Amino acid sequence: MTDPTPYGKAPAHTALWAELRRGLAPWTGLAVAVTVLVPLWGKAPQWQGSWGETQSQLHSAAALLAGPLVAAAACRQGGREHRRRTAELLLSVPRSRLAQATTAATPIALWAAAGYLFALAVAFAATAPYAGAGSPSVSIVATDLGFLLSIGFVGFVVGRLVRWRLIAPLLAVCAYVGLGFPDYLDSETRFLSPAHEVMLGGSVPVWWYAPVLLTWTGCIAVTALLAYAARRRFLAIAPLVLAITAGTLVVHTGADLFRDDPAMTRRVCSKSGPGTPQICVNASDAPVLPQMSEALKGMFSRLEGVPGAPVRYVDNGSGPKDGEAALAYVRRGWGITRNRLTDPHQYVQDTALGLVNHDCSAGPGEKGRKEDERMARTTDAVITWLSGEDSLRYPDSRRLARLEAMPDAERKVWLGRFLAVPANCTPSEVPVL
Structure with missing residues (x-):
């Protein structure tokens, strides 16, 4: 039986399937899942029970921790042929340079996305039994996935272009700094960072948030890939223009990218x-x-x-x-x-x-200090009596004993006078106990 595939040219899906099953790609997916889940596990009391807090923590871990990891893994994948001294051999392969690069970079990106989705499923399963109002945001999931895919292709291109063996860890450090630093800026450009901290406890992204952010990160990756591997490199201008347009819209909108969540109000x-x-x-x-x-x-x-x-x-x-x-x-x-x-x-x-609690002050001087002490002891006695707990500040308070010894009707009248004291008061307005 004659093999329909020309000699030396395996089907692209066969090469992709082989890359998916072995090498660095599967380990990247596992590393991403662990990198996202370990920090979340340590902060479980802070997010478990709130969809917004869960996704905020997932977003930060995926972008700021998993993102640099994926970039480093893809960078090492890109430099594989240089390390093996087989780069010249690729020139004899019938497939185009763009097809070769896409086939080699895609497994890293796909496994990174799979690792994130696994961590997402675990976090959502832990939140669901305790979740109150609201629901997960599909837009945030889409933008996180798009970012991990995009940074994988960018890291791969860097690995192909730079032959230094330590470029992968250096790229991870640079990515971490580059993603985290914009959050310290007052400028609206901080929203361009895929790792920008989002507060989803009481807000949700606008409906067009995901398409614009995906255009911003995705077109940067496509620009890098086409500029490196395309036969007609001028084609990289189109995605670059789209990325600039999307980035301009993000900066112009700024904080209005998020609105109040009706379910949380x-x-x-x-x-x-x-x-x-x-x-x-x-x-x-x-x-x-x-x-x-x-x-x-x-x-x-x-x-x-x-x-x-x-x-x-x-x-x-x-x-x-x-x-x-x-x-x-x-x-x-x-x-x-x-x-x-x-x-x-x-x-x-x-x-x-x-x-x-009242903001009462008698002013400086010995007399003022005595009045402040009286008010503090009176307030503490009321709090202790209302809460039914022991006072840690004045455990042997005589004022508490007086309050407890009052007849019920008299105590209610006195408490009514105490509650009527305005927030900003003078010592004469606080009833004596």
């Missing part, structure tokens, strides 16, 4: 009842709402019947209005881990502190 509130104020939190924290209500139950019962006591408690992002008070500030990794309050007692104390 929605508030979820608990049911209110007699003696039970309503609690309103961001929709992403809705799974924690029952535990918050349970933790604050004791404080609410102590405030029942107190004149001027809040009828609603809202998270810090809402901004309390008349009749409302701010809840203690908590977020994923700082107060909330896997939809659980890490320290309910501290949460109650911080909420009580926000309710009764």
